[in-house]
Amino acid sequence: MTTAIGASPELADEADARFGRIADPVEQALAALRWAGETFGDRFAVTSSMADGLLAHLAGRAAPGVHVVFLDTGYHFAETIGTRDWITGVLPVTLVNVTPEQTVAEQDLAFGAKLHDRDPDLCCSLRKVTPLAQALAGYVAWGSGVRRDESATRAGTRLVDWDAKRGMVKVNPLAAWTQGDVDDYIAAHQVPVNPLFELGYGSIGCEPCTRPVAPGEDPRAGRWAGTTKVECGLHT
Numbered sequence: 001m002t003t004a005i006g007a008s009p010e011l012a013d014e015a016d017a018r019f020g021r022i023a024d025p026v027e028q029a030l031a032a033l034r035w036a037g038e039t040f041g042d043r044f045a046v047t048s049s050m051a052d053g054l055l056a057h058l059a060g061r062a063a064p065g066v067h068v069v070f071l072d073t074g075y076h077f078a079e080t081i082g083t084r085d086w087i088t089g090v091l092p093v094t095l096v097n098v099t100p101e102q103t104v105a106e107q108d109l110a111f112g113a114k115l116h117d118r119d120p121d122l123c124c125s126l127r128k129v130t131p132l133a134q135a136l137a138g139y140v141a142w143g144s145g146v147r148r149d150e151s152a153t154r155a156g157t158r159l160v161d162w163d164a165k166r167g168m169v170k171v172n173p174l175a176a177w178t179q180g181d182v183d184d185y186i187a188a189h190q191v192p193v194n195p196l197f198e199l200g201y202g203s204i205g206c207e208p209c210t211r212p213v214a215p216g217e218d219p220r221a222g223r224w225a226g227t228t229k230v231e232c233g234l235h236t
Helices: 009-020 025-043 054-062 078-090 104-111 120-136 179-189 195-199
Strands: 044-047 067-071 094-098 141-143 160-163 168-171
Touching (some): 009 025, 025 179, 054 179
Parallel strands (some): 044 067, 044 141, 141 168
8 A cells, every 4th residue: 555645654653652751641642642633634533433432532632623433334232323423422523424335234135144143354344444444545644542451462552553554654542541541531521431331341343243241351252252353353
């Protein structure tokens, strides 16, 4: 992929080193997001699964009007869609609602019903990975809410990285945050949270591929339970 104008691995490395020296997690996140907004303007967007409004809240503070990309897969819980509408209705952000090329019904006709049960990687590719790639094509940099403490596959997440697959700078402002940091910020700023957490969900994705978790169980254990799949492919 051709490198986007204004973005480079060297720029990402410099920013990662600079903001990595900030000890306070909130100030670190705001500094990284503010830099992205000032550097890339409206060619910077953040993505959100609408598990909560944390990243959108931070991005709205650092870069008011920032685009928040939501992948509307057609399989989301009603609570997730409600959380999306709540968050984007009260925060100073601009919603970019992204849908796959095919509706769920059209995908069922092409691949058979419940593709998510038979080939979850293909389903994620069709309904998440490809639509995101198309949506991000107009941007130079993007941000995600990935944290190092979420799973072993995310332990090496950098604050500012180079997304070689897309030829973009990727900002992960929450990379160094702990669950305690998340809880404290949400409580202090009354950030909207998906009500499914109150029903025992630890990590929220598409309804057919997400279940509640038991007390003490890994929060992401409810994603693609019973399979070896641990990531949808957006961050790998």
